[in-house]
Amino acid sequence: MFKKILVANRGEIALRVMRTLEEMGVASVAVASEIDCDAPHAIHADEVVEIGAAPAPESYLRIDKLIEAAKQTGCDAMHPGYGFLSENPNFAEACEKAGLVFIGPSPEAMRIMGSKIESRKAMEKAGIPVVPGFQDDGANEEAFLAAARKLGWPVVVKASAGGGGKGMRVVNSANELPGALSVARSEALSAFGDDSVYLERYLDRSRHVEIQIFGDASGNVFHLGERECSIQRRHQKIIEETPSPAVSPTLRARMGEVAVEAARAVAYRNAGTVEFLLDPNEDFYFLEMNTRLQVEHPVTEMVYGVDMVAAQVLTAAGEPLPFDPDRLEPRGHAVEARIYAEDPAQGFIPQIGPVLKLRHPERPGVRVDSGLAEGREVSTHYDPLLAKVIAWGEKRDIATRRLRAALHEMVVLGVNTNIDFLSDVLALPAWHAGELHTGFLEEHLPAWKVTAHLPDEALALAAEASVRGTPAASLGHGQELPSPWSTLGRWSPLEKG
Amino acid sequence: MIVDIRLSLNGKVYLARRERAGQITLVSEDQEPRTLEIIVTPGGSYAVKTPSGFHPADAVRDGDMVWVRFEGRTYHFELVRGTRRARARDEGDLSSPMPGQVQNVLVAEGDTVEKNQPLLVVEAMKMQIEIKASHAGTVLKIRVKEGDQVEAGIPLAELEESP
Numbered sequence: 001m002f003k004k005i006l007v008a009n010r011g012e013i014a015l016r017v018m019r020t021l022e023e024m025g026v027a028s029v030a031v032a033s034e035i036d037c038d039a040p041h042a043i044h045a046d047e048v049v050e051i052g053a054a055p056a057p058e059s060y061l062r063i064d065k066l067i068e069a070a071k072q073t074g075c076d077a078m079h080p081g082y083g084f085l086s087e088n089p090n091f092a093e094a095c096e097k098a099g100l101v102f103i104g105p106s107p108e109a110m111r112i113m114g115s116k117i118e119s120r121k122a123m124e125k126a127g128i129p130v131v132p133g134f135q136d137d138g139a140n141e142e143a144f145l146a147a148a149r150k151l152g153w154p155v156v157v158k159a160s161a162g163g164g165g166k167g168m169r170v171v172n173s174a175n176e177l178p179g180a181l182s183v184a185r186s187e188a189l190s191a192f193g194d195d196s197v198y199l200e201r202y203l204d205r206s207r208h209v210e211i212q213i214f215g216d217a218s219g220n221v222f223h224l225g226e227r228e229c230s231i232q233r234r235h236q237k238i239i240e241e242t243p244s245p246a247v248s249p250t251l252r253a254r255m256g257e258v259a260v261e262a263a264r265a266v267a268y269r270n271a272g273t274v275e276f277l278l279d280p281n282e283d284f285y286f287l288e289m290n291t292r293l294q295v296e297h298p299v300t301e302m303v304y305g306v307d308m309v310a311a312q313v314l315t316a317a318g319e320p321l322p323f324d325p326d327r328l329e330p331r332g333h334a335v336e337a338r339i340y341a342e343d344p345a346q347g348f349i350p351q352i353g354p355v356l357k358l359r360h361p362e363r364p365g366v367r368v369d370s371g372l373a374e375g376r377e378v379s380t381h382y383d384p385l386l387a388k389v390i391a392w393g394e395k396r397d398i399a400t401r402r403l404r405a406a407l408h409e410m411v412v413l414g415v416n417t418n419i420d421f422l423s424d425v426l427a428l429p430a431w432h433a434g435e436l437h438t439g440f441l442e443e444h445l446p447a448w449k450v451t452a453h454l455p456d457e458a459l460a461l462a463a464e465a466s467v468r469g470t471p472a473a474s475l476g477h478g479q480e481l482p483s484p485w486s487t488l489g490r491w492s493p494l495e496k497g
Numbered sequence: 498m499i500v501d502i503r504l505s506l507n508g509k510v511y512l513a514r515r516e517r518a519g520q521i522t523l524v525s526e527d528q529e530p531r532t533l534e535i536i537v538t539p540g541g542s543y544a545v546k547t548p549s550g551f552h553p554a555d556a557v558r559d560g561d562m563v564w565v566r567f568e569g570r571t572y573h574f575e576l577v578r579g580t581r582r583a584r585a586r587d588e589g590d591l592s593s594p595m596p597g598q599v600q601n602v603l604v605a606e607g608d609t610v611e612k613n614q615p616l617l618v619v620e621a622m623k624m625q626i627e628i629k630a631s632h633a634g635t636v637l638k639i640r641v642k643e644g645d646q647v648e649a650g651i652p653l654a655e656l657e658e659s660p
Contacts, residue, residue, distance in 0.1 A: 408569030465556030
């Protein structure tokens with residue numbers, strides 16, 4: 001087993017990885033940019049190395065600095081988390097060259113699956129259905145137009161080198177195509193340094209369903225079920241769940257088999273996710289493969305009862321897993337809500353501000369992965385994902401109720417978040433009915449506004465706080481003991497006599 | 498010290514008056530004034546007293562912004578210009594904090610009064626506001642009589658300080 005691992009990330013995922021390392025008796029090293037030196041992940045680690053100025057290209061994306069930090073602190077392995085360099089084959093290679101074990105798949109697997117064009121080719125070769133599309137780097141506008149006509153409208157233009165909705169444009173007719181191609185190319189160039197684009201048929205009312213796969217140390221590849229991630233805004237997920245309301249055991253077996261095939265096609269090791277689009281006819285098409293841990297991995301962990309990060313570390317160390325993949329028995333239902341610093345009433349624009357007041361939900365069956373700390377600033381330098389709240393329940397509606405209750409008790413003041421929006425999404429009849437598809441939010445909540453109704457109590461509180469400011473805890477501890485006065489809900493004085 | 502507070506939320510302006518710490522009266526055109534009690538819990542957060550008990554809540558001020566979290570919703574207010582401290586009674590102002598009507602004149606010129614003794618009652622926005630003596634002394638002048646309309650901030654009486 002490794003002695004010391006550098007976690008090449010920040011925020012809630014860095015913290016989450018470190019917590020598992022701590023349990024495993026492995027020392028952790030954090031890296032922090034100038035503004036993150038007092039961040040929770042930097043404080044929690046056994047050691048921290050400062051790696052540069054706030055902007056990610058000067059710190060968290062600096063392969064040289066990360067390797068240097070790992071060597072300097074005597075690490076034997078590197079965990080990339082997700083985002084940043086987690087899917088960068090150059091980083092994986094640099095680690096290997098420096099004698100550090102990269103906790104993830106091989107650089108080769110990352111290269112193939114990291115290119116949308118290459119991965120589609122590999123899938124087609126393996127006989128795996130892909131979303132009908134057209135890819136040809138040398139194609140001119142006319143060729144794209146002919147291809148689009150053949151695919152059938154609407155089509156979507158996508159960037160080969162990236163994701164997250166960047167360089168992506170839906171096109172409804174021929175006259176929109178030239179403009180869309182041009183805009184997508186320039187967006188892709190600025191986001192990924194590569195303006196290659198390709199076309200796909202746009203599958204309307206389809207669901208985003210992904211399969212968690214894992215390749216263990218002995219070369220065995222298996223899956224841990226699906227996650228439904230159709231609740232998205234700007235092609236970015238905000239609510240995920242397992243199991244999917246649309247996936248029967250038969251469909252799960254089929255999709256799982258195909259996902260495992262896809263992973264085997266690139267000799268995949270460690271954790272990965274194969275993403276599909278599932279259409280209303282139960283036909284599914286390969287979308288892409290993510291060669292890393294996913295943001296939404298906690299829902300799988302809660303339903304399958306496994307620690308994916310521990311599995312990653314054990315596999316990278318050549319050790320067997322603490323569970324038998326053939327004996328995994330998923331139980332119940334889990335739903336995750338992603339807490340973002342953004343204003344849902346203003347097109348989800350990222351928000352900045354100080355975290356003046358923070359309270360995380362605390363109740364049985366609820367897990368919170370958070371990078372938030374009271375007194376810190378949310379800045380624009382990094383992804384606005386602040387925290388994840390995950391609820392488990394025996395059934396989907398129990399998990400939903402529990403998640404809503406958790407969001408209800410969560411407090412983040414000082415910076416705008418999407419907490420109330422998430423709560424409202426989970427209250428929609430369409431959510432309850434499980435009628436999900438990637439256009440769900442546009443269909444059911446296109447123009448969300450902050451509640452118009454203002455209770456007297458909220459107004460009175462604002463008035464009192466405007467004069468008094470923030471009351472200091474009279475216990476003299478200065479900060480944040482979760483007090484029963486604020487967490488237990490309403491109370492009444494006992495009647496006298 | 499009594500404070501008049503104006504807060505805006507979603508484009509609407511709301512009026513509140515803080516009589517004393519933890520006592521807030523909400524004033525609006527279409528409703529009777531409502532007074533609510535707010536306490537600070539030993540844990541350092543707020544709670545609002547309602548007929549059904551104490552509701553825990555959180556509120557913080559950040560410059561001109563006031564954030565409130567109550568019953569699972571977040572409210573993001575802005576303090577509006579015009580919020581001002583009503584002149585402190587012990588500054589000897591003896592004015593009405595709001596426009597209204599003189600309901601009672603309780604003393605006469607020449608009377609000796611104690612500190613905080615009520616001198617006049619003004620009815621404003623359906624509230625009774627007692628104008629109290631800012632210090633012990635002699636009533637020099639009463640400038641109004643019952644039934645008079647008064648403006649905010651204009652002294653209604655004069656007191657001479659006792660030696």
